[in-house]
Amino acid sequence: MSEKPKEKNSLALEIQKTAAQGSCQSQAQDGKSQSRLNGCVPLSHQVAGHKYGIDKMGILQHPDGTVLKQLQPPPRGLRELQFYTQVFGEDCSDPQLLALRPHLPRFYGTWVSPDTPNDLYLKLEDITRRFSRPCIMDIKVGRRSYDPLASPSKREQQIRKYPLMEEIGFLLLGMRVYHPSRDCYICHDQFFGRSLVKDTLARGLARFFHDGEKLRKQTVCLCIRKVRNILQWFESQKQLHFYASSLLFVYDGASGVHMATEHNNNNNKHHQHQQPQDLSRTDSPAKSSCDEEGWAEGLPESLQNGVQTGSPLNLEQSNGNGETVMEEEGKERDLSECFVDEGDEGDMEVRMIDFAHIFPSQTPDEGYMHGLRNLLSVLEKILQD
Template sequence: MSADGQIMDSSSRTLEKLENENNKNGSVKQVLLDGCVPFSHQVAGHKCGINNTGVLQHPDGTILKQLQAPPRGPREMNFYTQVFAKDCTDKRLLDLQQHLPKFYGTWMPRESPHELYLKLEDVTRRFLRPCIMDVKIGRRSYDPFASKEKREEQISKYPLMEEIGFLLLGMRVYQINSDSYITHDQFYGRSLGKDTLKYGLSRFFHNGQELQRHAVSLIISKIRSILRWFEIQTELHFYASSLLLVYEGSPHTINKSKHKPADPATEHQQGEPQSKALSFQSSLTHSRPYCHDIQHERNTNGKHGGSIEEQDEEIGMGDKKQFGQEETVEVKMIDFAHVFPSDSPDESYMYGLRNLLSTLEQILKD
């Protein structure tokens, strides 16, 4: 796709394939913004832009997250830009890349050229029946520069955040018997106390028949890898950031069996839809680059350099990978509107990671 949002032939073919799949399932997604459609796997996060749809899916398989109001949106864009800069030499940031969705620059739709979107990897794309959970990490969900009112508001939403160190923002879990999904939103997560947290978290790994113990074990391994990165870095502090946990819900995928996608119309929604309110702070005075003297480079397709064929393979338009054990789960850090430079370890985020790991390990032991 060109920078102005014009659809290329390969993207058009992908869109046609997506629409055909939706038609077969009896549910036609609304096509918006140069062939983009609402992202069907969003379990939490802000919703804004055209028709308040939230995250969009581009015909080439990437997802589009609209930039939030300043300073949050520009701060998040700056974070991705610096981490994925081609000439970044900061080893800590280069190591961090493996724990984030790939970043392909920014994108603007022809219909709304005043809107700017982050173009990101869809980490659910390789899964046939993705089970997805968004977990906010850290002892507090407000940054050091938040107003007193903002701090009180965030604390009141989940007073246990300081003690527990994480909050379930939403989940979507595939159920084998009904070939459908159950969902839980942020209100479910906030209803969990210290005595019910382990049970609430374990529901994410239950497919209606049994606990997916292999998924728990593999996700623990990936979270430990993220914790190791935090234990050796002192450059950044993350506030109100999340982990996106994904595992394959289909029992047939590892055996390479074909299985039609579950009909979104059969989902069971529990609670109300989750929405993160936009902040209209007007200053970027507390942000600075994370790699010095680095400019973000992207070609006319709004992506980093490299051939179109290489980029298409990167973002998922090539053949899907064969599934092995490691490929049945994924854990990525997301939401970086409140990332700030520091010169000390991020104890708050590590506290949350360690408590999450401890809870997952207890689930495995039971």
């Protein structure tokens, strides 16, 4: 575990201090062979972000079942390390940070390989570990995917990647969905996400909840409840703004409810199972990897065709400040199909990840909340159609 600050400064002040530092305890991964990683292997279920073996830095899986995320160059890596250290510190007494813990992967300190002592890793909970066939979706949330310190060129680069980010407030970075009837995974990458516009968002996200034969409505309900809980946390705090942070969605794609709790007592046992076929492809706006025959069976006609009877987002209204906002009418909709018992909460996980761009603030994080509200609108659209 990293050393705790000697003084109990607020997280905002600590982040401000570490952001100003000019050195870091880590270096970029320089292509070391997997045999020198003390049994660690690339994370097999990653759907977005830096991937080990492709990028200089990536996510690894430790033999004990945790995941290892290498620190980014300063100040990003220090900022993320300080965030986790403060939130999960034994001396943390801030009620807002304590309330945030359930929405994050648990932090187990830092890890260094004896073979690469200059590479520092965050040791984190593997959210996918207890699921036998984890279906995973990564969504970047917020109206801006660049932080206040970004250079003009960086801002232009990020805006060019997805010009609708300002309006919609979120971007699909990737997904991996298990189809039991075919024993295969269907994958979509960031290019598919960037191809989605207001009229096709619901159709695109609905693919994550479709098992090749039917739409998993109960899973959508769980998703809505968990995202609402995260929104409630943001509505209650004013000390932090999150940029380029994501939500990670995970549920078990196996037939029935296969939580496989015995896997918790056997290191990485489910990764020893014979893995289903992975139908990953590089998506483009012109072609999607889910064009396989029958993938949309069970979806409402409006979602199958990609033409929706009323856009999930009404972005034509003004909030009086020259900005467009989603339609507030029906914000607390009566989702009559959405019955979720307390015992069902564990059937799905929604966690916040990626905290290299967190900044202190004295105002609500309107950009992140805008994205959460629009995401909820799309999820409700999927369920109601």
